Amino acid sequence: MAEDLQDYTVIKEGEAEILMNVKNQVFFNKAQVNNRDLSIAVLRTFVSKRQEEHGAMLSKRKKSAEKASEKDASGPAVEEASTESALDNGKSNGECEVHEEISQDEPCSVSEEPALSASGLRALRYAREVEGIGKVVALDNDKASVEACQKNIKFNGSVAISKVESHLADARVYMLTHPKEFDVVDLDPYGSPSVFLDSAVQSVVDGGMLMCTATDMAVLCGGNGEVCYSKYGSYPLRGKYCHEMALRILLASIESHANRYKRYIVPVLSVQMNFYVRVFVRVYTSASAMKNTPLKLSYVYQCIGCDSYHLQPIGRTMSKGSSVRYLPGFGPIVPQECSDCGKKYNMGGPIWSAPIHDQEWVTSVLEGVKSMKDQYPAYDRISAVLTTISEELPDVPLFLSLHNLCATLKCTSPSAVIFRSAVINAGYRISGTHVNPLGLKSDAPMDVIWDIMRCWVAVCLSVLHLFLLWDMV
Ligand SMILES: [Zn+2]
Incomplete structure (x- = not known):
């Protein structure tokens, strides 16, 4: 190797160093440092949350064991889980086993899937920087x-050698032959992750995490809607909100694959940055919780004449006493013609319309990042993104662009401050979005938004009149 070394330059990121062959350059993307930093921040949070959950589980089990021994004489307790399916009972057993496997001392395993592990930089950073990670498997076909990755593992010394494995493999086959085995699966392919989703959702342990990047933004943002439909099972729309829609299409697609195996996802963080989207979701198994999936999905009606859009939920529930019935959603939620401008609607989706972040997680990740500021080469960027995300309205899918509203009305734009206070005065909530600095999320219905805009136009006109009068005096 020594004679080769002059052909290499050393690139250091975080705690990891990789050899980069000058002649035969392995794909190294500097912009991905944001992605890697954010993933490390989420991983650190995941490790500590898992330990908390594990501790809580143990004490709960201990308590119930104590109770059981106390209550032995008092007859059997009411079977709480009687309405749940057999699979759910299986699930709770399964969960216990998993928790036992991942004892506090036993570190998490991470599988870095097709990663274009290329240099292995991501795998090496995970292994060296995240405390509590026992094993990282880097796969590439x-x-x-794989050779470059193996070289870099050696170059990074004993910790890397003991923790990181690199295999030449079809990640799909590897994941399918390792069901429910990894605490974290990280999909970071070049392009679309769609072909990996089905095996990835099966490879994560219950309560584990799937991290997934998609760089095929042109597809997800509606450049070729039919391609998006074939890859992700959802039709994109070309609205200002398309990058957030991309996140929601990816989440809906992951959920759909998970559902096939009686599993479901809970998103903890969903980010659009640079040229890609990246989601962090936890994966659980439960046939009864899975029934809620249609409540978390919606079609989107986007008016072709103005900025109005409306969400059409796929499912709804009806409560009768203590029982809940699952029913198809009431529709259509919009008339044939837009009530704001009279034009027709395009229909996109289905998208994930439930929250895309868990605000408690976002806070934990952000606090973690702030407390280890100098460990994150991309600190400024990721702390800024996480701060904006922490201020997003969690329950409002998609957003409006003030500039577009004004372009539609052919008026000058009110300042964001004026618009925000008008919405709040009307009794609704409003926030920004990390996806677009000009985007505004609000739970105000479209007709309220248009009323506010018409008032603004009227104010502009009356100001104009005042000026004219002033001129005449
Ligand atoms: Zn319209």
Whole structure:
């Protein structure tokens, strides 16, 4: 190797160093440092949350064991889980086993899937920087990449050698042959992750995490709607909100794959940055919780004449006493013609319309990042993104652009401050979005938004009149 070394430059990111062959360059993307930093921040939070959950589980079990021994004489307790299916009972057993496997001392395992593990930089950073990670498996189906990765593992010394494995493999086959085995699966392919989703959702342990990047933004943002439909099972719309819609299409697609195996997802963080989207979701198994999936999905009606859009939920529930019935959603939620401008609607989706972040997680990740500021090369960027995300309205899908509203009305734009206070005065909530600095999320219905805009136009006109009068005096 020594004679080769002059052909390499050393690139250091975080705690990891990789050798970069000058002649035969393995794909190294500097912009991905944001992605890697954010993933490390989420991983650190995940490790500590898992430990908390594990501790809580143990004490709960201990308590119930104590109760059981106390109550032995008092007859059997009411079977709480009687309405749940057999699978759910299986699930709770399964969960216990998993928790036992991942004892506090036993570190988490991470599988870095097709990663274009290329240099192995991501795997090396995970292994070296995140405390509590026991094993990282880096997979790539490109021989040169795997060789480069193995070289870099050695170059990073004993910790890396003991924790990181690199395999030449089709990640799909590897994941399918390791069901419910990894605490974290990180999909970071070049392009669309769609072909990996089905095996990835099966490879994560219950309560584990799936991290997934999609860089095919042109597809997810409606450049070729039919391609998006074939890859993700959802039709994109070309609205200002398309990047958030991309996140929601990816989440809906992951949920759909998870559902096939009686599993469901809970998103903890969903980010659009640079040229990609990345989601962090936890995966659980439960046939009864899975019934809620249609409540978390919606079609989107986007008016082709103005900025109005409306969400059409796929399912609804009806409560009768203590029982809940699952029913198809009431529709259509919009008339044939837009009530604001009279034009027709395009229909997109289905998208994930439930929250895309868990605000408690976002706070934890952000606090973690702030407390280890100098460990994150992309600190400024990721702390800014996480701060904006922490201020997003969690329960409002998609957003409006003030500029577009004004372009539609052919008026000058009110300042964001004026618009925000008008919405709040009307009794609704409003926030920004990390996806677009000009985007505004609000739970105000479209007709309220248009009323506010018409008032603004009227104010502009009356100001104009005042000026004219002033001129005449
Ligand atoms: Zn319209």
